[in-house]
Amino acid sequence: MILELISIILGGMTIGSALMVILSKHPIRSVLYLVITFFFISGHFILMNAQFIAIVNIIVYAGAIMVLFLFVLMLLNLNKVDEKKTNHPISFTAVIAGGALLLVILAALKDGITFTNTIVKSDVGLVENLGTLLFSKYVVPFEISSILFISAMVGAVLLAKREKQHID
Amino acid sequence: MDTALLIEKFSLVVIVFLISLGVAAYSTYFERKLAAWIQDRIGPDRAGPFGLLQPIADGVKMFMKEDFIPKNSDKWLFIIGPGISMFTALITSTIIPWGPPIEIFGRQIELQIADFNIGILFIFGVVSIGVYGIMIGGWASNNKYSLFGAIRASSQMISYELAMGISLITIILLTGSLSLTDIVKSQHGMNWNIFYQPVCFLIFFICSLAETNRAPFDLAECESELVGGYHTEYSSMKLGLFLFAEYVSMFISSALMAILFFGGYNFPGMDYFDGNTLAILGVLAFFTKTFLFIFVFMWIRWTIPRFRFDQLMHLGWKTLIPAAIINMLITAIVIAFHKGWF
Numbered sequence: 001m002i003l004e005l006i007s008i009i010l011g012g013m014t015i016g017s018a019l020m021v022i023l024s025k026h027p028i029r030s031v032l033y034l035v036i037t038f039f040f041i042s043g044h045f046i047l048m049n050a051q052f053i054a055i056v057n058i059i060v061y062a063g064a065i066m067v068l069f070l071f072v073l074m075l076l077n078l079n080k081v082d083e084k085k086t087n088h089p090i091s092f093t094a095v096i097a098g099g100a101l102l103l104v105i106l107a108a109l110k111d112g113i114t115f116t117n118t119i120v121k122s123d124v125g126l127v128e129n130l131g132t133l134l135f136s137k138y139v140v141p142f143e144i145s146s147i148l149f150i151s152a153m154v155g156a157v158l159l160a161k162r163e164k165q166h167i168d
Numbered sequence: 169m170d171t172a173l174l175i176e177k178f179s180l181v182v183i184v185f186l187i188s189l190g191v192a193a194y195s196t197y198f199e200r201k202l203a204a205w206i207q208d209r210i211g212p213d214r215a216g217p218f219g220l221l222q223p224i225a226d227g228v229k230m231f232m233k234e235d236f237i238p239k240n241s242d243k244w245l246f247i248i249g250p251g252i253s254m255f256t257a258l259i260t261s262t263i264i265p266w267g268p269p270i271e272i273f274g275r276q277i278e279l280q281i282a283d284f285n286i287g288i289l290f291i292f293g294v295v296s297i298g299v300y301g302i303m304i305g306g307w308a309s310n311n312k313y314s315l316f317g318a319i320r321a322s323s324q325m326i327s328y329e330l331a332m333g334i335s336l337i338t339i340i341l342l343t344g345s346l347s348l349t350d351i352v353k354s355q356h357g358m359n360w361n362i363f364y365q366p367v368c369f370l371i372f373f374i375c376s377l378a379e380t381n382r383a384p385f386d387l388a389e390c391e392s393e394l395v396g397g398y399h400t401e402y403s404s405m406k407l408g409l410f411l412f413a414e415y416v417s418m419f420i421s422s423a424l425m426a427i428l429f430f431g432g433y434n435f436p437g438m439d440y441f442d443g444n445t446l447a448i449l450g451v452l453a454f455f456t457k458t459f460l461f462i463f464v465f466m467w468i469r470w471t472i473p474r475f476r477f478d479q480l481m482h483l484g485w486k487t488l489i490p491a492a493i494i495n496m497l498i499t500a501i502v503i504a505f506h507k508g509w510f
Contacts, residue, residue: 028307032245035300055289063296063329067303067322074307074315127286127346 007047014040031069038062052127180281184261192415193223199466206470230408238401242308249305250409256298257416263287264423265352267433267451287348299325306398317397321388331488332375338368338499352432360431367495369429371488376421383469422461430457
């Protein structure tokens with residue numbers, strides 16, 4: 001009962017902070033709201049007893065990717081003066097396109113969504129079970145994705161190295 | 169919910185909170201005394217006997233100062249910044265096992281607030297969000313020196329987080345568990361991890377210095393270049409919280425080093441005791457180790473000069489990370505060989 005209440009409140013807060021990401025005017029505030037959203041999502045994972053996924057979500061998204069976002073935005077130093085005037089026809093088209101996308105996704109997921117209580121006590125999200133699954137059933141996709149990551153890293157280093165900078 | 173458990177955990181939280189703050193407060197006094205001793209001075213000796221009331225005097229002074237918020241700053245973020253710093257410094261104390269279970273009123277009480285089965289990953293998580301306090305505070309001040317300090321701090325923390333994480337994998341491999349309780353229990357008596365993983369300890373120690381922004385890694389508040397670094401615009405207790413968070417995180421990372429490498433509450437000859445005697449001796453042993461590390465932290469600060477920024481990045485990316493990876497590979501191979509996988 002208490003868990004259900006917590007999950008409903010948490011869900012509301014997640015959606016609220018996610019809305020604030022797109023509603024807030026300032027880009028840095030948007031990023032900070034996104035970080036908060038990730039924390040709430042981790043809260044949902046903990047409610048589902050998936051502690052490993054919850055903490056990895058925080059480490060990777062809130063701790064690494066969002067820090068880089070903030071980094072770039074702070075260096076860009078966007079001011080309200082520099083902001084371009086909102087182009088009304090473009091925003092109108094964007095709304096239509098986004099709405100159409102939402103409709104397609106909803107239609108696709110229509111049968112998949114069941115509005116029952118999602119709090120299930122399962123141990124899938126614990127480290128041992130997840131590790132066993134990753135290294136037995138899903139070992140091929142796991143290895144392929146790691147190769148993908150390494151090639152992306154090598155590519156990034158190569159791109160950064162290509163132009164030699166001469167600093168006197 | 170068990171009411172007794174609730175009371176027990178709540179009182180434990182309050183005690184741990186007070187101890188963390190108390191140790192941090194007296195670390196400031198101890199640091200000044202130590203600096204004075206190293207530099208052949210006397211140090212604070214006016215407030216109370218031997219200057220023992222100095223931390224309280226400092227605290228009162230901090231509260232009495234004018235609380236100033238710069239005109240063009242982002243007000244809310246400016247206020248939140250020091251709060252996040254303090255929060256991330258304190259939150260790690262929840263997973264630290266302070267001692268063996270103690271028995272009060274016939275109840276077995278674990279001296280640990282929460283035993284996650286992902287304890288070490290929790291530390292990584294907290295370390296990785298620790299950079300937000302400095303970053304938000306530095307950016308919201310709307311001052312170029314603050315911004316420089318914040319950017320330096322965050323790039324430094326991101327770089328050293330990697331080496332720290334990779335070095336800790338060896339400890340996980342040795343213990344076979346992510347839980348801090350299991351890691352401490354596996355180091356029973358004198359069977360400490362430091363004897364198996366000296367290289368790992370060295371890497372972790374250097375990274376802790378960098379993560380707590382202590383000298384020689386305190387480029388974020390490098391006075392000679394950046395005025396005051398990320399807290400240039402801060403005053404009153406907000407500045408106090410930033411400075412205090414450094415001492416709290418120093419205490420917590422000393423405690424972590426004691427747990428991960430020096431056996432936590434384990435001490436040689438612990439099998440001769442049991443019950444509450446063991447618990448009290450264990451807690452004493454744990455705090456002795458922790459205070460030794462705090463001493464080493466301060467000793468280093470007053471001995472070694474600050475790094476240059478490129479030296480810092482070279483050390484992080486070109487020395488520590490390769491060393492950590494090689495150490496991890498060797499450990500993994502030895503363990504696999506030991507288990508007969510070849």
